Each structure stands twice: as C-alpha cells, then as structure tokens.
Amino acid sequence: MNTLIEIRDLSKVYERGRQKVEVLHHINLDIAQGDFLALMGPSGSGKTTLLNLIGGLDTPTGGSIGVAGQRLDQMGAGALARWRASHVGFVFQFYNLMPMLSAQRNVELPLLLTKLSAAQRKKNATIALQLVGLADRASHKPGELSGGQQQRVAIARAIVSDPTLLVCDEPTGDLDRQSAEEVLGLLRTLNREHGKTIVMVTHDPKAAEYANHTLHLDKGTLVEQAAA
Amino acid sequence: MKYLHLIWAALFRRKARTILTLVSIVAAFLLFGMLDAVRTSFDQAGQSANGAQRLQTGSRLSFIQTLPQSLEAQIAQVPGVKMVTYANWFGGAYQDPHNQVFSFAVEPNYIDLYPEIEVSPAERKAFDETRTGALVGEKLAQRFHWKVGDKIPMQSTIFPNREGSKNWTFDIVGIMHSKDKKAGGFYDQMFLLHWKYFDETTPYNRGQVGWYVTRVADVNQADRVARAIDAISANSDHETRTQTEQAATASWMKQLADIGLIVGSIMGAVFFTLVLLSGNTMMQAVRERTSELAVLKTIGFSSASVLAMVLAESVLLLLLGGLIGLGLAALIIPAVSAGSGGMLNLPGVGAGSWLLGLLLMVAIGLLVGALPALRAMRLNIVDALAGR
Ligand SMILES: Nc1ncnc2c1ncn2[C@@H]1O[C@H](COP(=O)(O)OP(=O)(O)OP(=O)(O)O)[C@@H](O)[C@H]1O
Ligand SMILES: [Mg+2]
Numbered sequence: 001m002n003t004l005i006e007i008r009d010l011s012k013v014y015e016r017g018r019q020k021v022e023v024l025h026h027i028n029l030d031i032a033q034g035d036f037l038a039l040m041g042p043s044g045s046g047k048t049t050l051l052n053l054i055g056g057l058d059t060p061t062g063g064s065i066g067v068a069g070q071r072l073d074q075m076g077a078g079a080l081a082r083w084r085a086s087h088v089g090f091v092f093q094f095y096n097l098m099p100m101l102s103a104q105r106n107v108e109l110p111l112l113l114t115k116l117s118a119a120q121r122k123k124n125a126t127i128a129l130q131l132v133g134l135a136d137r138a139s140h141k142p143g144e145l146s147g148g149q150q151q152r153v154a155i156a157r158a159i160v161s162d163p164t165l166l167v168c169d170e171p172t173g174d175l176d177r178q179s180a181e182e183v184l185g186l187l188r189t190l191n192r193e194h195g196k197t198i199v200m201v202t203h204d205p206k207a208a209e210y211a212n213h214t215l216h217l218d219k220g221t222l223v224e225q226a227a228a
Numbered sequence: 229m230k231y232l233h234l235i236w237a238a239l240f241r242r243k244a245r246t247i248l249t250l251v252s253i254v255a256a257f258l259l260f261g262m263l264d265a266v267r268t269s270f271d272q273a274g275q276s277a278n279g280a281q282r283l284q285t286g287s288r289l290s291f292i293q294t295l296p297q298s299l300e301a302q303i304a305q306v307p308g309v310k311m312v313t314y315a316n317w318f319g320g321a322y323q324d325p326h327n328q329v330f331s332f333a334v335e336p337n338y339i340d341l342y343p344e345i346e347v348s349p350a351e352r353k354a355f356d357e358t359r360t361g362a363l364v365g366e367k368l369a370q371r372f373h374w375k376v377g378d379k380i381p382m383q384s385t386i387f388p389n390r391e392g393s394k395n396w397t398f399d400i401v402g403i404m405h406s407k408d409k410k411a412g413g414f415y416d417q418m419f420l421l422h423w424k425y426f427d428e429t430t431p432y433n434r435g436q437v438g439w440y441v442t443r444v445a446d447v448n449q450a451d452r453v454a455r456a457i458d459a460i461s462a463n464s465d466h467e468t469r470t471q472t473e474q475a476a477t478a479s480w481m482k483q484l485a486d487i488g489l490i491v492g493s494i495m496g497a498v499f500f501t502l503v504l505l506s507g508n509t510m511m512q513a514v515r516e517r518t519s520e521l522a523v524l525k526t527i528g529f530s531s532a533s534v535l536a537m538v539l540a541e542s543v544l545l546l547l548l549g550g551l552i553g554l555g556l557a558a559l560i561i562p563a564v565s566a567g568s569g570g571m572l573n574l575p576g577v578g579a580g581s582w583l584l585g586l587l588l589m590v591a592i593g594l595l596v597g598a599l600p601a602l603r604a605m606r607l608n609i610v611d612a613l614a615g616r
Contacts, residue, residue: 048614057526058610078530085528092613096523100237110527112230157527 004164004197005031005054010063012049012220023049025220026063033164036191036198038208041217047201048169050217054199055088055167056080068164085113089158089196091168095150097142103129103153104138110161128156132186148179155186159196166190168200172207184210231533235541238517246545249509253549254556256502257585261557262564263491264581265574270487271478280447282341283454284476285440288467294436295466302460303440308453310445313338316426316438319386320396320419322372329368331382331419332438333426339363341443344407345415351376351402359425361401367416374400382419387430396429442470499592507596510542514600521604522612535605542597543590550589554582 012024023046031037031054039047052058053065056072059080065072067087075083089110097106107125116124129135132152142150151171158166168187172180188210190196200211208214216223240246285303287293294316303312313335320331332338336356339345347355347363355361364374374380378400388394398421406415427433444453454470461468471479481487514521521534558577565574577585 052610055526057613081525081528081530083528084526090526096519096613098234098237098520098523100241101234105233109524112234113528118230 002033003030004033004035004068005029005199006064006066007031007054008064010050010053010060010065012046012053012058013061023220024053024060027220027222029215029222031197031199034191034195034197035213036188036211037200038211038214039199039201039217040203040205040208040214043203045217046220047217051167051169051199051201055090055165056084057090085110086161087163087165089155089161089163089166091151091154091158091166091171093170093173095142095147095154095174097150097153097157099142102139102141103134103145103156106142106153107156107160109157114161124160125156128160129153131159132156146179147175148182151175151179151183152186155183155190159190159194164197166196166198168198170201170203172202172204180204180207231537231540235537235544238513238537238541239545241513241517245509245512249506249545250549250552252502252505253546254553256498257550257553257589258556258560259498259553260495260585260588261554261577261581262561262574263494264584265557265561265577267487267491268578268581269575270481279473280450281443282473283442283444283450283457283470284473285442285457285468285470286438286476288458288469293466294433294438295440295461295468297435297437299437299440299460299466299468303442303457306453306456306460308444308446308449308456309442311337311341311443312440313341314423314437314440316423316433316436317386318419318421318426319384320382321385322380322382325383325385327372328385329382329419330414330417331384331421333423334420335423338420338441339404341441342415346405346407347402354401355420355422358399358401359422360397360399361422362398363402363404363418363420364400365404365406365416365418368419369400369403376400376402384430387426387432389429390431441473499588503592503596506542506545506592507599510538510545510596510600511603513541514538514604518607518612519615521607522609525607525609526613531605534607535601538601538604539594539597542600543593546589546593546596547586550585554585 007027007029010024010027010029011022014021014023027050039050041047049058053060053072054067056067056075060073063073070083072080072083098109101109104122104125107128108121111121111124114121126135126138129138132155134149134152134156137145137149137153142153145153155171166187171187172183175183184207187198187200191198191212198211200207202208285295285299287295297314300312300314303309315335315338316333318331318333320329321327322329339347339352351363355363362380369375372380380398380400382396382398384394384396389396404415404418404420423437427435440457442453442457444450450472454472457470458468524534525531554577561574561576
C-alpha cells in the first residue's frame, strides 16, 4: 500500500511563559493510504497535538510531516488553510456545528470555499447527508438533533468536499453506546467503501476495534504494543 | 455574497441583544436625520434667487443697534441699487407673551422687494392707506383665526406706546401668501405693520431704522454695491455692515445659536455612545463565537475572510439600524413640519443627509468591527478548539 502520511522526527514544544513543555518527542510514523488508524493513550499524552499536526491545524517545532508528498511543516498559515480546505475533513468530540445554520447549511460550509454553484453545493450537501442517513433532517438546526445525529452531520460536513483524509478527535467521546456504534460504523464504511484514510483519537478500546490497527502514545512518544 | 447567510445568522445569533443594539442605532440615526434636517434648513435660509438679489444693511456693531432713517436717500443714490426699504423689529406677541410673532415695522414698499410674497392689489392698497393697518401671513392668520377687518390687540415685548403701555392695536387689512411654499415658512408667519405708525407711537424710536434692505439690479454687482453702501457711513457713529440676505441670515442665526456646532456636539455625543454600545455588542458576539470561528478556520476559511466576515457583520448591523432610523426620520419630518403649522419648515432628509448618514454607518461599522475582527483573525485554531 502507498504511504499517505510520512512523519519523521516530529517534535512539538509549547512554551508556557518561560517554561517549555515538549509535548511530542521525535515521532516517526507512516500511515498508508486507505488506513484506519486509532490513536490511544492517557490524557495529556499528546494525541490531540499529533492529530492537529497531521490535519495541518498546527505546525511542528521540529521534524517533518508530509501528506501525499506535500510538506505541511514548510507551509505558511494561508497555504495550510487552502490545503485543509481540499484535503482533510475534521470531526470533533463536541461536533462543533454552527448552531444558527440548518444541517444542510452546515454541511455546505466547506463548499463555500470552492467554485461550485449554489445548486451544486446544495446537491453535494444533500448527497453527503444521504450518506450519513440524515437526508430527512436537512432543514433541522443542530439544537433539534440528538448528539449522534449532530455527529453524523459533522461527518457529512467533513466528507462533503471529498477529502482523502479524515481526522477525528474522540468522535464518540460524548455519545452513548448505540450512537457511538452508528458513528463508528459510518466511519468504517467511509474507510472501506469510499477509501478514506482515517486517523482517530479515542479513549475507548471498543471504538479502537473499528480501526484496522491501534497505536499508543505515552508522554509524547509512540510505544510499541501488541495489537489488542 | 455567498457568505451573506453566514453573516446574517451570526448577527441574529443572540436576537434580544442584537435587537436592543439595533434599536439604539435606529434611535441615533433618527436623531441624526432630524437634526441634520434642522441644520440644512438653517443653512438654506435665505438661499433663493430673490434672496440673492437682496442686501441687508445693519449696524456694524450689533444687530440691536439702529441706524438713521436719513440713510435711505443716500443708499438709493448708490449705482446698481434698484430699490431700498427699511424695517424695525417690533417684538410682538399675541395674548400671551409666549405667542411670539415675527413682527416688523416696515416702510410700505417693503413687500415690493419681496416678489415671493403675494398680496392682492386691493389689500395692498388698504395697507398703504391704513395707518394702523397690518398685513399678516396666511399661516399666522390661521393660527390665531384672524381675518381681514379684525381689530386685534398686540403686545410688544420691547416697545411701549406713548401712554407707556405695551398694548398696541392693529387693523388687519390683508393676508400675505408666499408663492414659494418651500422657502415660504417664514413669510407665512410674518406680521407687518407701518414703520410710520410705529415711529410716531413709541417714544423709544425717533427716526431710527433697524436695518435696510436693498434690491440690486444685477446679482453680480452685489459685492460692489454692498461696499459702496458701507462706504457712506464709514467713520461715522453708525458704521454699517451690508451682506447678502443669505449671509445676513446666517450670521443673524449664528448670533442666536451656532446650529452646526450644536448639532455637531449632540451627534458627537450620541455617536460616541453608539460606538461604545455596538462595539461592546460586537466584542461579545465574537467572544462567544470563538469555537465557531475556529471551526471556520479549521475547514479552511482564511484569516482574511474571517476578518472580512466580522467587519461585514458589524457594518451590516449599522446599515440595518441606520437605514431604518433615517427612513423613520424621512417619514416623521414632514409630519413634524405639518404639525408645527408652518413654524418649522424642515426640508426632509436630503440626498446630502442620506450620503453623510451612509458614510457614518459604514465608518462606525468598520470602527466598531475592527477590534473584534482582528481578534477573530488572530484566533489560534488549536487553542480555540481546546477552549483555551
Ligand atoms: N497550546 C498549548 N499550550 C500549552 N500547552 C499545551 C498546548 N496544547 C497542548 N498542551 C499540553 O500538551 C500536552 C498534551 O496535550 P494534548 O491535548 O495533545 O493531550 P491529549 O492526549 O489529547 O489529552 P486528552 O486525552 O486529555 O485530550 C498537555 O499537557 C497539554 O497541557
Ligand atoms: Mg485530546
């Protein structure tokens, strides 16, 4: 399989006043195209930090990170924003939908950055909502949807511009078991049937089972561990 | 434009707060519309083709100082002068000292210099022949239910008659109609009495004149004529100052009140408050949307477009409130003018006021949005998502 993400000697240092905190230490990691990877580890181990670097939301202090041959560590803020718009979809623990917009409008958001016409945008958003099984809720606002439904809208928003990569930070962290399984099943479908590469942070071993394999992060380093 | 629904949604995210802010913006621009109309009406006073042909000559010292009546013959001699007349301030009030009336004691040819005032030939003749006769503006007549033939008492707030009483009696002999309804508010409220009757009745006036009005043959010669008139009294004890009617009205009004300054200071205070208020609204609006703005940036919206969206939001807020406010002013002003029975003749919200208002809306919107917009632009995605 082709390598999609190539991480070399990656480190991240946060400065809190005078104090420097090295959150990630010299990480090396390859993620194959089409992989579904779960990242686990104790709180504060640097999972979100690593995920944000992979998604191009943050820039590393040292080392390199390449996605499909593009070096994220060498991009400026503007270039990263454009890269994110066309290559990554994000799913967060608390859905982070726009409360004033309908599900449809929420899903359409990333398409505003494309040259698509209003009719095209609407059509693509509808398709994405169908894919997550919420076509009948298109006109509902987030406040009128359950947590699981909101997270599925968020997933529709993440895939609507057809990115290669999905990064998910504890996507089921706020959901009950049943909704969590729906969301995880959906992610597995997106991975298996639509070829999306997925990196998912989770605390839940049951969630990690949906992934192809799991990596553990501890105090900023990847630790080798037999598959659970 | 395709972001408009985003901006609109953001604006009405907190309906109550946005509406409260809108109400204050509406109120501020309503006030702006009304005050600017007042200012414009003051600026426009005396600005007419007929007005441009008239010069007013008053004492150089102060507008209360009087001038000798003998000047009339000398002014008439100045080349370029077509006609000259004079008048005194009478300071009349009807029944109640609060019912002030614009009353002037004039030479009979006074109305000949004001072609915009219409009096029927018969009434004009009656005025010329009646020593105690008075011509009254039609609005004034309506206000006090006067008609031709009435004998009315009038108090002068300044001048007693020979018996020492300030109560005068006049016979209403004619009604004045102003031809130019737009500029005519003043003439419709005017009360003209005979200078001769005035001069002979009050011991306070002996051949003195409040001011002269001159009609020039050629508007382009007005400045030269004005200088020539002032030259007559140079180095005398009654030096004069001659100005066009427009300039005279303006400086006369300035002595009463500097409307521009008053309007400017009121609006300054109002808009200052508005900036603080709507600035606070925008700041709160952006602060509580931190994570939403972070999501927009996560999705790939550039920092510049986030900045632009917040600026657009605050400009939209100001435009919405401002246009409603000015629109209300445009509706209310004619009603106020009508309700005042011609006392106030406000010109409505003119193109100038709309333009100035729009400029103010955009400027205040940008000013008020600048800080929150910068904050949104600089927002660090990772920190904002983590709630830091
Ligand atoms: N912007 C920052 N400034 C300072 N310290 C930070 C910043 N971001 C993360 N850290 C610190 O880095 C460490 C790792 O944070 P990170 O959010 O990656 O952990 P995590 O593994 O996702 O934890 P959790 O499971 O609780 O989400 C923590 O100690 C955190 O306090
Ligand atoms: Mg985390």
